[in-house]
Amino acid sequence: MxxxxxxxxxxxxxxxxxxxxxxxxxxxxxxxxxxxxxxxxxxxxxxxxxxxxxxxxxxxxxxxxxxxxxxxxxxxxxxxxxxxxxxxxxxxxxxxxxxxxxxxxxxxxxxxxxxxxxxxxxxxxxxxxxYPYEASSTVLLPELTRHAERILVIDSAAHPEFNGLELSKVAEKMGCDQEEAARRLSPARGIYFQMxxxxxxxxxxxxxxxxxSDGIPGPQAHPRLWGTFPRVLGRYVREDGVLPLEEAIRKMTSLPAQIFGFARRGRLQEGFHADLVAFDAETVLDLADYDTPDRPSAGIEHVFVNGVAVLANGAVTGARGGRFVARGEA
CATH class of the missing domain: 3.20.20.140 (Metal-dependent hydrolases)
Incomplete structure (x- = not known):
């Protein structure tokens, strides 16, 4: 093929x-x-x-x-x-x-x-x-420019000087419409404000x-890569009351484990893999935004992956406890 x-x-x-x-x-x-x-x-x-x-x-x-x-x-x-x-x-x-x-x-x-x-x-x-954002992020394609309120350009290989600018401003500088600007910037990614x-x-x-999170790693990225889960806990649970805390945690842990068939994961239970996050429910909050998408979140105190402390007292330990997980694997 x-x-x-x-x-x-x-x-x-x-x-x-x-x-x-x-x-x-x-x-x-x-x-x-x-x-x-x-x-x-x-x-x-x-x-x-x-x-x-x-x-x-x-x-x-x-x-x-x-x-x-x-x-x-x-x-x-x-x-x-x-x-x-x-x-x-x-x-x-x-x-x-x-x-x-x-x-x-x-x-x-x-x-x-x-x-x-x-x-x-x-x-x-x-x-x-x-994901808890009104903006999505994907490849910058001309046909995807028509529905967005505004679009931020990131990762343009052809014109890196325009990274971080709104596509409408880039189009003005190029003397063309947004669809043509997207074509000229390709290959690139965009952040689309459209939900x-x-x-x-x-x-x-x-x-x-x-x-x-649908986070896409790269030198420039959508803040969802760093802020998704603290954003839900801080803004959607504590500030806006969209979800109860227990339901938000279920949607991040046991529900994905159940749907994707991750055995012995997703619950705080004896005999399960010790994947744990300790956070302060009163202070947890995403700090990443579209200008500084890689800012660490507040209120996350400890993280354990398979029982290994990868974050302790808010500091990265350098230890790695992750492993590949296959379908149905215990």
Whole structure:
């Protein structure tokens, strides 16, 4: 398969080859199949192609179909419907990656998408994650500039001198519109301000929603890489009351462990791996912002990974207790 092949649906032979590779990966313990149907390399894959691949998952208990849906903008409801149908037809659990409704004219549509998910939950297993920011971050593509209120440019390889500037200002300097500016800055990433607080709150409150950062490491990044979980605890729990503290912690710990099949993790229980965070509920808060995205958060006192202290009294110890975790591994 070549890069050009992504401009069209896969052939029967290509699907068969992908299924072989997927089965090898599943036998090695991967969590499942993840798709990015919103992106150029995958957007030409029809539903039937994704179903054919996802059916491979059914032979591996606990394997998931995880998707960055085909459209989170004007066709968000249609995309949720497609996602539900893929899980139903393949007979596998589904996780929607960082569910959102993009664009001011789509604000509020999470009421409908969550209703669709609730209806489907009567018959199949569905979950999702959300991050606590009104701005997303991904590759800077011309077609993605149309729905955002504003866009910050980061990591432009072609024009690093414009990193950190708003795309509208860059377009002015270049004497073109924002779509053309995005084209000239490529390859690059952008931070897109394009979601409503009401949708974020509504999605976060759903019982099948996990908290996820979707953080992308790099020399410049979205503050969610550093601030996501303290932000939920400080702003969404303590300040705004969007979630009770216990529910927020469940969405960060035992719920992801349950959904992804991480055995003996996610709970404070004898015989479980000692992955622990000690924080001050009265002071925990994200300090990272779009100007200084790497500022450490306040109120995190101790962190243990597999029983190893990696943060003690607010200071990094240099010890490393992490390990790879495979599907179903105890």
């Amino acid at each position: 070549t890069l050009e092949d992504t401009d069209a649906p896969a052939s029967e032979g290509q699907i068969a080859a992908m299924r072989v590779l997927l089965e090898e990966a599943l036998q090695a313990g991967v969590l499942g199949l993840s798709t990015g149907l919103a992106y150029p390399v995958a957007r030409h894959a029809p539903t039937d192609e994704v179903v054919a691949l996802s059916q491979t998952l059914a032979a591996f208990p606990g394997a998931l179909y995880i998707t960055h849906m085909r459209d989170e903008r004007d066709r968000v409801e249609e995309s949720v419907g497609e996602t539900i149908a893929i899980g139903r037809r393949a007979g596998v659990p589904v996780v929607i990656s960082h569910h959102k409704c993009i664009g001011r004219h789509n604000y509020g549509r999470s009421a409908k998408t969550l209703s669709m998910i609730d209806s489907a939950l009567r018959h199949q297993d569905i979950a999702m994650d959300v 409503s607080p009401e949708d974020i709150n509504r999605i976060m409150q759903h019982p099948r929603t996990m908290i996820g």
